[in-house]
Amino acid sequence: MKINLVKVGVIPMSKYWYVYCPDGVESRFELLVFSKNQPFLPLTEHYHDCIGRISKSSALSYVQCLLPFFTWLDQFSNYQRKRVRWNDSPDIVRLAIEDYLMNEMACKVRENDTFRFVNRTNKSPNTVNRFLSALKSFYKSLIRLKQYNYSNPLIDSYAILNDYKSNTEGVRKDKPRMPAEAGTEDATSHRRLTDSYFKLINEEWQPEIIGDIHLPYQVYQAGKKVNWSLREVVIARMLFETGARASEVIELTIGDYRSRKSFQEASTFNKGSHGKRVKFLRFSKDTVKLLMQYINKERKQFDALQRKFDNLPDEAPIFLTEIGTPFSREAWYYHQ
Structure with missing residues (x-):
């Protein structure tokens, strides 16, 4: 039986789109992402892995935010004269993301030790934060599903390590921290900086006025x-x-x-x-x-x-x- 699928999530000039499973068709997927008229399981699996962790509307928003990026990867990404693939090593994926942020989202990206500062400009869309969150979530899902064999490219592992060290090392060299009751150690910090590799430095939400007086x-x-x-x-x-x-x-x-x-x-x-x-x-x-x-x-x-x-x-x-x-x-x- 031939099933006609209607493209409901098509972005202009995009090679990636999504469709919902037609009524009456049994499938473990209620939504499928396609590329080049073939199912693209990484994004499909990500959507379904998100359901239950976040709302369906948020999961769909993540997929919609990632479709242009995956299209760009296939068409314009470049690393040593080759297209970057989503399952490349973290260093290569990060370079591609950095290029995308600068060239497609009009952001300024600045190097800082083990991570990058991202600054939006007046030409940047208001979806930069959502895009980075979606991509971070995508790799979390694929690692959890054992389909990505590296660490998450969107996470600054050094930030996690430094945070752990600052909360476990004591004032005595090569000795563990004394209990808090001893009063000999500085208080540990319970508020750490984001562990994201790409850190937005102007991510304060700006309200948008709804132009409906009624x-x-x-x-x-x-x-x-x-x-x-x-x-x-x-x-x-x-x-x-x-x-x-x-x-x-x-x-x-x-x-x-x-x-x-x-x-x-x-x-x-x-x-x-x-x-x-x-x-x-x-x-x-x-x-x-x-x-x-x-x-x-x-x-x-x-x-x-x-x-x-x-x-x-x-x-x-x-x-x-x-x-x-x-x-x-x-x-x-x-x-x-």
């Missing part, structure tokens, strides 16, 4: 249909009006609101500030009214001491769950 109204209407409480309404309004990350709004405290002179502002942390309040949010007067209504009425019901705004301590969270615990970003996702 979006907030549509979100509020959807919230009304599912019986949002006043808490969800206030959070949604603050997110739309400030452009802040969800955690920067949800984890606000009473003290964050009191610390600003304007009743339309609240201090908050930023990504990388480790909880230190380094910026402030500004919202509308209508949102202020709803916020105070929430604190003095709805929130009061769930506060263990039934306190209103004036009686709450600075460290008290603004937003509470129905059982009186601090509201969290994870809990907010349930209401989206």
Whole structure:
């Protein structure tokens, strides 16, 4: 029986594409990647290895991000006058990736000891970070599936080794670290730098404005249909009006609101500030009214001491769950 496959993931000028398994056809693969009209199992296996570890949409996003790279490998890569293959040694693969970042993604790549710094330019796409993550994930999968016989080209093994040494070597030469209780050793670091070989040095996410003036109204209407409480309404309004990350709004405290002179502002942390309040949010007067209504009425019901705004301590969270615990970003996702 001949099966007609419709190319659903085709990128212009790409030799690689993916298709979903047609209904009624039994296969262990729900998605197949093709190259030159033949199944390309490395990317196919990677997609299915990702399922269960990450969402299907993220796994598909990785595949879509890698299709142009594999096409480029076949058509334009060059190492000693030969095309680079995905299963070449890490040093060769890294050279190809570096060429791709510079020539296809318009990045600046700078050497630094055992790894590379990657700096995006104004010509670089906003998918550089995702591309590197996808490629790192691809090699993790193929190593796990025993189809790539080297170490992961996207991982800086020296960073892992140096991190291990710094946390195991003591001040005494050739002696192990003393226990922390001894008080003779410097504290170990529990926060290490990324182990990626290609390190983005300007990877801070930049918000993109959605050009739909009706979006907030549509979100509020959807919230009304599912019986949002006043808490969800206030959070949604603050997110739309400030452009802040969800955690920067949800984890606000009473003290964050009191610390600003304007009743339309609240201090908050930023990504990388480790909880230190380094910026402030500004919202509308209508949102202020709803916020105070929430604190003095709805929130009061769930506060263990039934306190209103004036009686709450600075460290008290603004937003509470129905059982009186601090509201969290994870809990907010349930209401989206």
